[in-house]
Structures are given as C-alpha cells and as structure tokens.
Amino acid sequence: MSTINAAAVDLFAAKAKPVSISLSEAKTFDEALDFAIEICEKKPLGQLLLPGGPPDSERKKTLAAPALNEAAWSRLSEAGAKKGFEMIRGGLRKYLAGLDVAVSVADLGIADTATSVLECEKEDDRLASMICETHVIILDKSKIVSNSYEAEPFLTEALSKDRNYVAFISGPSRTADIERVLTLGVHGPLELYLVMVEA
Amino acid sequence: MNETTMKSYHGSLKQALDDNFLRQTLDKFAVQYRANRQLIFADVNEKALIAEIAEAKDESLDHLDELFERFKSVAEKKGVKVHRAATAKEACDLVIQLAKENDCKTVIKSKSMTAEEIHLNHPLEEAGLKVTETDLGEWIIQLRHEGPSHMVMPAIHLSRYQVADVFAETTKQDQDSDISKLVKVARHELRAKFAEADMGISGANFAVAETGSMAICTNEGNGRLTTTLPRVHVAICGIDKLVPTLHDALRVIKVLPRNATAQAITTYVSWISGAVERKEGENSQTKEFHMIFLDNGRTQLIKDPKCRQALRCVRCGACANVCPVYRLVGGHRMGYVYIGAIGLILTYFFHGHERAKILAQNCVGCEACKDVCAAGIDLPAIIQEIRARLNEEFGSAMDQALLGRVLANRKLFHTLLKFARWAQLPVKKGRYIRHLPEIFSLGQGPKALPAIADQAFRDIWPKIKPPVVPGAKTVGLFAGCAQDFIFPGHLQAATTILAKLGVNVEFPETQSCCGLPVQMMGQRASAIATAKGNIAAFKNLNVDHIVTLCASCGSHIKNRYHELLAGENMGAEVQAFSDKVIDFSSLLTDVLKVKPETFVNKKEKVGYHYPCHLVRGLGVVEAPKTLLKAAGDYQVAPEEDVCCGFGGTYSTKFPEISGTLLTNKLNNLEGAGVTTVVTDCPGCYIQLDGGEKKRGGNLKVEHIAEFLARHLT
Numbered sequence: 001m002s003t004i005n006a007a008a009v010d011l012f013a014a015k016a017k018p019v020s021i022s023l024s025e026a027k028t029f030d031e032a033l034d035f036a037i038e039i040c041e042k043k044p045l046g047q048l049l050l051p052g053g054p055p056d057s058e059r060k061k062t063l064a065a066p067a068l069n070e071a072a073w074s075r076l077s078e079a080g081a082k083k084g085f086e087m088i089r090g091g092l093r094k095y096l097a098g099l100d101v102a103v104s105v106a107d108l109g110i111a112d113t114a115t116s117v118l119e120c121e122k123e124d125d126r127l128a129s130m131i132c133e134t135h136v137i138i139l140d141k142s143k144i145v146s147n148s149y150e151a152e153p154f155l156t157e158a159l160s161k162d163r164n165y166v167a168f169i170s171g172p173s174r175t176a177d178i179e180r181v182l183t184l185g186v187h188g189p190l191e192l193y194l195v196m197v198e199a
Numbered sequence: 200m201n202e203t204t205m206k207s208y209h210g211s212l213k214q215a216l217d218d219n220f221l222r223q224t225l226d227k228f229a230v231q232y233r234a235n236r237q238l239i240f241a242d243v244n245e246k247a248l249i250a251e252i253a254e255a256k257d258e259s260l261d262h263l264d265e266l267f268e269r270f271k272s273v274a275e276k277k278g279v280k281v282h283r284a285a286t287a288k289e290a291c292d293l294v295i296q297l298a299k300e301n302d303c304k305t306v307i308k309s310k311s312m313t314a315e316e317i318h319l320n321h322p323l324e325e326a327g328l329k330v331t332e333t334d335l336g337e338w339i340i341q342l343r344h345e346g347p348s349h350m351v352m353p354a355i356h357l358s359r360y361q362v363a364d365v366f367a368e369t370t371k372q373d374q375d376s377d378i379s380k381l382v383k384v385a386r387h388e389l390r391a392k393f394a395e396a397d398m399g400i401s402g403a404n405f406a407v408a409e410t411g412s413m414a415i416c417t418n419e420g421n422g423r424l425t426t427t428l429p430r431v432h433v434a435i436c437g438i439d440k441l442v443p444t445l446h447d448a449l450r451v452i453k454v455l456p457r458n459a460t461a462q463a464i465t466t467y468v469s470w471i472s473g474a475v476e477r478k479e480g481e482n483s484q485t486k487e488f489h490m491i492f493l494d495n496g497r498t499q500l501i502k503d504p505k506c507r508q509a510l511r512c513v514r515c516g517a518c519a520n521v522c523p524v525y526r527l528v529g530g531h532r533m534g535y536v537y538i539g540a541i542g543l544i545l546t547y548f549f550h551g552h553e554r555a556k557i558l559a560q561n562c563v564g565c566e567a568c569k570d571v572c573a574a575g576i577d578l579p580a581i582i583q584e585i586r587a588r589l590n591e592e593f594g595s596a597m598d599q600a601l602l603g604r605v606l607a608n609r610k611l612f613h614t615l616l617k618f619a620r621w622a623q624l625p626v627k628k629g630r631y632i633r634h635l636p637e638i639f640s641l642g643q644g645p646k647a648l649p650a651i652a653d654q655a656f657r658d659i660w661p662k663i664k665p666p667v668v669p670g671a672k673t674v675g676l677f678a679g680c681a682q683d684f685i686f687p688g689h690l691q692a693a694t695t696i697l698a699k700l701g702v703n704v705e706f707p708e709t710q711s712c713c714g715l716p717v718q719m720m721g722q723r724a725s726a727i728a729t730a731k732g733n734i735a736a737f738k739n740l741n742v743d744h745i746v747t748l749c750a751s752c753g754s755h756i757k758n759r760y761h762e763l764l765a766g767e768n769m770g771a772e773v774q775a776f777s778d779k780v781i782d783f784s785s786l787l788t789d790v791l792k793v794k795p796e797t798f799v800n801k802k803e804k805v806g807y808h809y810p811c812h813l814v815r816g817l818g819v820v821e822a823p824k825t826l827l828k829a830a831g832d833y834q835v836a837p838e839e840d841v842c843c844g845f846g847g848t849y850s851t852k853f854p855e856i857s858g859t860l861l862t863n864k865l866n867n868l869e870g871a872g873v874t875t876v877v878t879d880c881p882g883c884y885i886q887l888d889g890g891e892k893k894r895g896g897n898l899k900v901e902h903i904a905e906f907l908a909r910h911l912t
Contacts, residue, residue, distance in 0.1 A: 163473030177336035188420025
C-alpha cells in the first residue's frame with residue numbers, strides 16, 4: 001500500500017473548485033458507492049437526446065459502472081435496484097440517448113490540475129464516462145501525485161501497452177464557444193463529482 | 200481572408216472596424232485574457248518552460264524523419280495504420296479512399312486545424328460523404344459556411360443571436376438566444392450525428408514516437424466521442440506534431456491550455472495508443488484506426504533557417520489573443536486558415552505567396568505575440584523576412600523602394616531631408632504640417648504630422664557639446680533619423696541631463712538611420728548597408744555606452760543587427776557595438792544610478808506610454824516608472840503597454856487600424872486624469888502628439904528626456 005502525499009491531496013482539493021469539480025470525501029470505498037446512489041437519487045431524470053424513447057413517466061433513472069470489480073458492482077447494483085434505478089454494467093451503446101450517472105474509479109490523480117486519470121481501453125468504460133449527465137469518479141488518495149511529470153512513469157507504462165485509451169479528466173464537459181460564456185455540459189457530463197477515499 | 204487586392208482588403212477592414220459587436224467582444228477578450236493569463240501562469244516558471252519547449256521542438260524538427268519511422272513501427276505493431284501525405288490533395292484523397300474502403304457514408308469531425316488547412320470538408324462532401332463538425336464553434340461556422348476566426352474559439356466573431364438564427368434554420372424551429380439553451384441544442388442535435396457516424400476524424404496535438412500514441416486536448420468532450428463511437432477513426436496532423444517522448448507532450452500541455460484559454464489544463468486530454476476496443480453488439484472488436492501525417496510544405500520549411508521556428512507552433516492561438524490588430528479586426532481579416540501572427544506566416548508557407556501578399560503587411564510590429572508565444576517563436580522577425588521575400592518576388596511599391604534606396608545612402612538621405620525642410624515651408628503651420636515629404640511616406644491619417652526641424656540635431660550639436668570631464672564616463676548619442684531631423688529637442692534635453700550628471704557626450708556625424716524602416720518594408724539590402732554604416736561611425740570612438748532615445752532604434756540594433764549582418768563576417772564588431780547600446784531610461788537608472796534628488800518633483804500628473812520596442816523589444820519595464828515617480832505624480836493608465844498604432848510605415852498602410860489604436864490609447868490616458876504623457880520613442884511621440892493635436896485635446900506629450908530635463912534641480 002502506497003502512502004498518501006498530504007500536500008498533493010490538499011493541492012488537488014484547492015485546484016478542483018475553480019474547474020467546477022464537486023469534491024467530497026468518503027471514509028471507505030463502499031461509502032463512496034453509497035454517495036453515487038445518493039447523487040443519482042437527487043438528480044432530475046435525464047433528458048433523452050435521441051428521438052423515439054419512452055415517455056418520461058415510463059423511464060427509470062439509469063446508472064452505469066462498467067469498470068467496477070465484482071464485489072463493488074454487486075453492492076452498488078443491489079443498492080441501485082432498491083432505489084428503482086436501471087443498473088448497467090455493459091452494452092453502453094444502447095444508451096447513447098442518455099445516461100443519468102456513471103461511476104468510474106480513477107487510476108491516478110494529478111494534483112496541480114485536479115486531473116483524474118482513467119485507463120479506459122474498454123469501450124464501455126469510455127462511453128459511460130462520456131454519455132452520462134453526472135459523472136462520479138472515486139479517487140484513492142494514495143494515488144494522487146503532485147504534477148504531470150510525476151504521472152509520467154504511470155502514463156508511459158499505460159501507453160506502452162498494446163492498446164490503451166487513457167483519459168485525463170479535469171472537470172465536467174465545457175465550452176465557451178458562444179460569446180466566450182463558460183457553459184458546462186456540451187457533449188459530455190454536465191457535472192463531475194469527485195469522491196476521495198482512503199482505501 | 201479572401202480579399203486579393205489591397206483595396207478590397209481595406210473595405211473588409213472598415214467593415215470589421217464598424218462591427219460594434221465584434222469590437223466589444225474582442226476588446227473584452229483582450230483585457231480579460233491578459234489578466235487571466237497572468238494568474239494562470241503564477242505557479243509555473245513561464246520563461247524557462249517556453250525556452251525548454253523551443254529547444255525540444257527544434258531538436259524534434261531536426262529528426263522528424265526518424266521520429267516518423269519510429270512512430271510508425273511502434274504504432275503499426277499496435278494495429279494502427281500510419282500514412283504520410285506530401286500534399287493537401289494527397290491527404291484529402293487518402294481520407295476519401297479510406298471512407299470508400301470501409302464503406303463509410305457519414306463522417307463526424309472533432310476540431311482539427313490540419314483538416315482546416317487542407318480544406319478537407321469540401322472534397323469529402325464532393326465525394327458524397329455527409330460531414331458534421333462536432334466542436335460547438337466549428338459546427339456553428341460550418342452551418343454558416345464560414346472559416347474559423349480564431350484557432351481555439353472559431354466562432355468568437357458571432358453573437359448569441361446569430362447563433363440562435365442559424366440553429367433555428369437548422370432545426371427548423373425557433374431558438375431562444377439564451378446561451379445555455381443554445382449549447383443544449385447542440386448537445387441534442389449532435390448526439391444523433393455521433394450515433395450514426397461511420398467515420399470519426401480528429402486532429403492530434405501530439406504524436407508520441409516512443410509509445411506510438413496520439414493525444415488530443417479538448418474541453419467539450421466531442422473529441423472522445425469522435426474517437427470512440429464510429430467504426431473508423433482517422434487522425435490527421437502535421438508531421439511537426441511528432442515528439443520523441445511523453446515528457447515532451449506533458450511539457451507542452453503545461454503551456455498550451457494556459458496560453459490558449461488561461462486554463463491550467465483542458466478538461467480532457469485523450470491519449471490513444473493502438474487500435475482500441477470497439478463493440479458491435481456483444482462482440483468485442485478493434486477499431487479501424489488510421490493516422491495521417493501531413494507534410495504540405497513542412498519539410499521545405501524545416502530547411503529554411505530564417506523561418507523554421509514557425510514549425511514549433513503548438514496552435515494555442517495566443518499570438519492572436521494579444522495582437523492589437525486582431526483585437527480590432529478579428530480573425531477573418533487577420534489570417535486565412537491559421538489566425539494571428541502565426542497565420543500571417545503559415546498562410547505564406549501552406550497556402551501560397553499570392554494569398555499572403557497582402558495579409559503579411561498587416562502586422563504593426565509591436566512584438567506582443569513574440570512575448571507570449573508558447574514555443575518562443577520570433578513571429579515579428581519571420582513576418583519581416585516574409586515581407587522581404589514578397590518584395591523580391593512581386594516587387595515593392597514605388598515609394599518604399601525609393602525610401603529604401605535613399606536611406607541606404609546617408610548623404611543623399613540627409614540632403615533630401617534638408618531640402619524637404621525648404622520644400623515644406625509653404626504648408627508648415629507652427630510645428631505641424633499637413634504632409635511630410637513623400638520620402639517619409641507617412642501619408643495622411645488620424646494624426647497631424649510633424650515638420651522637419653529648422654535645424655537638425657547634427658547642426659545644433661557643435662554649439663551644445665558639453666565640456667569634457669576628464670576621467671568621467673563617455674556616452675555616445677545614437678540619434679536615429681527621427682530625432683536628428685524632426686525632434687532635435689529630445690536629444691538636446693538628453694544632452695542637458697547627461698551634462699548635469701557629469702558625463703562626457705559624443706555624437707559621431709557619420710551615423711545614419713538605424714535601418715528599421717527599410718527592414719520593416721522588406722528592403723533587406725538597404726537595411727544591411729545602414730547597419731554597417733552605423734557600426735563604422737562609432738568604431739573608433741572610445742565610448743562606454745551608446746544611448747538611443749528611440750526604443751525602435753535600440754531594439755533593432757540589439758536584436759536584429761547580429762542576424763542582419765550574419766553574412767558580413769563582422770560578428771565581434773557587431774556584438775561590441777550592440778552590447779554598448781542602451782535606452783535612455785535604463786542608462787539613467789541602471790548605469791548612472793541617478794537619484795530622486797536630481798529632480799524637483801512638482802507633482803505634475805504624468806502618465807506613461809510604453810513603446811513596444813522598449814517594453815518587449817528591450818525588456819525595459821521599471822526604469823521609466825522609477826524616473827517618473829522621482830520627477831512627477833506618476834499615474835498608471837490602463838493598457839500602458841499596448842501599441843499606440845504607429846508601427847512606422849504601418850500607420851500609412853493601414854491608417855484605419857492605426858487610428859483606432861491611437862484613439863484607444865489617448866482615451867485611456869485622458870481617462871487616467873494625466874496632464875502629460877511621456878514616452879521613450881519618437882515614433883510613439885509622432886503618433887500620440889499628432890493624434891492629440893488633431894483631435895484638439897490638451898494632453899501634453901513629451902519624450903522622457905524632455906520631461907526630466909524640465910524637472911532638473
């Protein structure tokens with residue numbers, strides 16, 4: 001188990017706010033999963049972006065977490081099912097019209113830019129984080145490094161693999177293309193929750 | 200821009216200047232950008248990082264073929280098909296061929312300047328493909344059938360109302376002009392395009408040879424969808440985007456977003472290594488992934504020692520963000536595909552000399568771009584070089600060539616100036632005339648023009664030369680043509696101050712114009728001749744320093760003589776000469792260590808205008824402020840360091856832009872409540888004083904030497 005760089009954790013927290021990341025802490029990984037359920041419950045039912053879906057009154061909220069391990073998935077899917085959510089572990093292409101929440105686990109955090117680093121070679125992992133309205137990323141504090149140069153060994157290893165898609169994510173999807181007015185949620189998530197845990 | 204004659208270009212410029220929305224948007228942007236940029240760079244060592252990027256980029260450019268081969272061999276092992284296209288046409292044909300081979304009908308694109316460079320959409324559409332841009336700004340301009348007006352914010356020239364109109368037309372329903380609602384319209388409309396597309400075309404900010412990976416930086420997330428949803432991914436980038444290691448890419452990422460939009464990092468950086476998974480139902484397959492490396496003149500440009508720096512460009516757009524001309528006229532008049540200073544340059548190399556002929560003239564030479572460039576490119580120097588080449592290729596305007604020849608011949612130049620003094624007599628009104636002799640080529644404009652002085656400084660000098668102080672420092676005066684012949688008072692004031700400080704002063708009469716005016720016009724031979732003449736003039740004088748009261752002369756000598764005279768085998772001599780050259784303010788504060796007690800402070804409210812060539816050309820910031828605080832009640836006016844619009848012959852070529860810059864400058868100074876404005880350059884002085892006279896204002900304009908001489912104890 002690697003140690004926690006407290007200064008880096010603080011720096012990450014300080015840099016998160018200006019880039020519209022909603023930051024919270026959980027004592028355990030399970031608690032972070034509970035938080036994701038809570039977020040999904042609070043958010044309004046997502047909008048469908050493609051024609052031909054069922055009327056809102058017949059739709060369930062959708063929550064996807066394709067990258068979770070068995071234990072975490074069974075806990076999350078049980079809790080979600082109790083709330084009446086449709087719980088999704090794969091086949092994300094079927095949800096291009098809209099997805100309420102996606103839960104991802106970061107492989108690394110970069111403090112000075114409040115960046116979560118996600119290895120997502122699997123298409124479902126990638127899509128979940130792109131098409132959801134609300135993205136919840138769980139980040140282990142011990143995986144936070146100070147800056148991108150410190151992330152270089154990780155990145156070099158990840159990109160030396162036969163195939164990989166590594167995403168740096170530092171906030172919800174944003175644009176300022178109309179009159180330079182900052183607007184969140186263009187093509188990707190409208191909001192990004194980052195939950196720091198001490199695993 | 201598409202204008203092919205100077206006349207139609209002026210028409211287009213006027214249209215832009217009259218566009219109130221554009222003006223307000225770009226004004227606000229210019230001011231906010233500078234403030235935000237400063238904040239976001241607070242936690243990094245900007246200059247060191249930029250120097251590292253420049254060095255690494257140069258190194259990569261020396262080894263592009265090797266980098267390409269390395270990238271290709273690593274990436275191909277991972278299932279990527281790597282191509283190299285020599286020309287724009289070859290690249291377009293290749294994309295069409297890939298679409299056919301893979302049975303693609305619909306294409307989505309995430310923003311790529313390289314795709315813009317080769318005008319990819321037209322041939323794709325002609326080949327029957329349905330192409331949709333997915334970057335919000337790019338989509339808007341695609342719907343309007345326009346080109347980008349900024350490299351990072353392509354639709355910055357449009358208002359929310361214009362966007363609402365074009366969205367209403369596209370969706371066939373009324374659209375609210377509320378920006379967040381407009382963004383939602385794009386989210387809706389484009390999701391369907393993503394879902395159905397067969398091919399996704401992206402650019403690449405980096406192609407990393409060591410891991411065979413590409414990376415793209417985006418904020419909207421469209422890049423991730425473009426590279427994930429369609430069956431086929433085609434990434435297209437210039438060969439200059441090849442870097443050896445991830446470290447090189449990470450280093451650029453520290454500067455690129457900061458410089459582009461004052462963000463510490465873009466929301467997304469997507470790193471793609473190999474042909475990644477693609478799902479077809481439950482089946483896991485791999486993507487059809489092609490990377491096209493475009494040459495389109497780049498290999499030639501690498502072999503061009505004076506201009507190759509341009510290939511260091513990381514496409515951050517900062518050179519437009521700080522350009523005072525861009526701020527007034529926008530990207531459609533300040534570039535063709537690439538925008539801003541780099542646009543002036545790349546248009547020449549990528550899109551043809553004919554297209555760059557007019558565009559390359561529209562640089563005021565203020566060096567604001569050079570000051571912020573993420574890759575340390577000397578953009579103004581390359582633009583000057585391009586002008587010289589354009590002159591050689593197309594011939595230069597008659598008056599410019601004449602001025603070039605006259606300036607190169609000191610005696611002829613001085614004789615003509617003296618003759619001009621008599622010739623202008625009938626129209627002279629006090630110190631101002633309506634027209635300067637044509638050889639000065641200053642034309643008519645928003646300012647009253649100064650007259651040639653009755654007596655040039657060189658004629659006054661023998662009468663005012665201070666007595667020799669044995670053992671004291673000796674300072675040589677480099678007069679420059681403007682102060683020698685138009686404003687000898689500036690030099691007299693400086694002589695008075697130097698004499699008061701007990702310094703010996705020398706003025707060698709064989710000196711001439713520094714050569715910048717002809718250099719700016721691309722008259723290289725004349726620029727070299729004048730430079731050599733000046734070095735010879737000071738060669739045998741034993742002076743400790745050579746002071747110039749003209750920031751433009753100072754910056755030209757210190758920054759350009761070395762390169763200008765590179766072929767003359769006189770390196771040591773040039774070095775010795777330019778090392779001695781110093782601006783007047785720095786001479787007083789840094790060398791002569793003048794004390795506040797030297798001046799009587801009458802609390803006169805004084806403002807300062809930073810000559811571009813002082814603050815950026817020579818990097819002088821504190822010296823003039825220190826002096827003004829000692830001798831007056833110095834007030835900081837907004838945008839002190841923004842160009843006044845003079846730019847030598849620029850004010851003649853583009854009086855409409857020059858005049859607007861001048862008006863902004865004077866308004867800022869008057870708004871700050873000063874009664875006197877001081878500057879360090881006769882060019883700025885002509886512009887400011889002439890402008891204030893013409894508009895009938897009361898602001899007094901002085902050279903810093905005049906202001907200080909008035910306040911000597």
